[in-house]
Amino acid sequence: MSGADAISLELPGAAFTTELIRDLNGLRALEKDWWALWHASGSATPFQSPAWLIPWWESFHPGALFTLAVRQGGRLVALSPGYLEDGVYGRRILPVGISLSDYHDVLLDPAAGDPALSALSALSDLAAAHSDEWDSWDLEELPEHAAAFRVPIPLGCRDEITPASACPVLEVVEGEDVFAQARKSKKRHLRLARNRAAKRGAVSFETATDETCLDLLGHLFRLHARRWGERGEEGVLAPDVVQQFQRAAVPRLQKAGLLRLDSLRIGGKIVAVQYCLRRGDWAATYINGFDPDYEFESPGMVLMEHVLADLAAGGVRTFSFLRGREAHKYDWGATDRMNRKRTISHAGAA
Known part of the structure; x- marks a missing residue:
């Protein structure tokens, strides 16, 4: 993985590795694997594709990149493109593409484990490992069957689900x-x-x-x-x-x-x-x-x-x-x- 601030962590007892991408080079380096994951995730919309989100970050980059990635045997199996905002609402992880994107979600390869929840657990563990950097993880504008609803709550955290926008x-x-x-x-x-x-x-x-x-x-x-x-x-x-x-x-x-x-x-x-x-x-x-x-x-x-x-x-x-x-x-x-x-x-x- 390119990007000077990328890190890699082995998860004990699991066939997953996790990466935290913090710079544009690291995000760009994901693109080929990102496309493969996007295609594997049959419910993902173009708003979750690298064709939409990489240009968004190149243009807006409103905070510090904080993109969570999970691999299994080298294959990208879960991805949460996000960034950190430190403002009036505290330190929040927000989705890359916010405001101009009508749907958000984490990307998940349904073939990653049985069930695929294990990949989402790895995603949650990675966020928890850096919990000193954020106060809330805001998963915005999730459609009905979003994989983000199945991300386990990190240790020491709670979650709340509230209405967002209507999409006729x-x-x-x-x-x-x-x-x-x-x-x-x-x-x-x-x-x-x-x-x-x-x-x-x-x-x-x-x-x-x-x-x-x-x-x-x-x-x-x-x-x-x-x-x-x-x-x-x-x-x-x-x-x-x-x-x-x-x-x-x-x-x-x-x-x-x-x-x-x-x-x-x-x-x-x-x-x-x-x-x-x-x-x-x-x-x-x-x-x-x-x-x-x-x-x-x-x-x-x-x-x-x-x-x-x-x-x-x-x-x-x-x-x-x-x-x-x-x-x-x-x-x-x-x-x-x-x-x-x-x-x-x-x-x-x-």
Whole structure:
């Protein structure tokens, strides 16, 4: 393992070794094994992939890196990418990717032991070995079946599980129209929007390739800024550091087959861009942007309809609209799935 501050500990009586990665070089050195673990963990989303989290750390690095890794026979079998924050809430282990990631979890190879809980025990033991450095281990935005819920509580600690964000999800039944659950008013609005768009000019769609993904990302930045600028706001994509992160992450996600970036043209002009993430039969609508000059044609909705239908035709059965209870998510037929937060803290902490 590269990285000057990486350490390795043998666990007595177990076929596991543990490593604490404290610098960027050590994090980068994990990437090949990280990908193997990510693929082995069938429930992991693109938010847990190195294509997302390494660029996030390269761009933001808001604290001291504190990434817990477990190996079995040299193979990476558990990973908790985190960092230390020392602030008003005390000394916390927080997940790498926080704020911009809608799902977090520890990565676990289900083949690591029988049961795989032993790898999670090794992860917990490593955190406990450095308990003098943290007051709480905050496992944020965990989906329902997160492996992080099964991490044993370190000796001398306690845990608390609390509600986090709602992530509306649309489940598509195989053989059923992807829009079968959409509200009637939504379907009427879609028909109207398609007709208005066609009257404005020729309508065409384009999905980004390795060669065009950064160019299309630039259009997303532009359209998102215009849309929010009309409201006198900047929008989440405005900060330079966010754009830096996305420019680094998007080509990696695209190369890994985890990105779905689409545009809508009306009369030859790009008027909407939709940014989605995908893994297998799961996809998420991450963010979009549209030209406010075309608001009458509802280009964001027209593009979303196209993307959802195309992804469903390609085998996607679960669409997450990610965090937030905006009304338009439920118009498509989505229902809430609640993320939760697990906080592990020292038993004597207030």
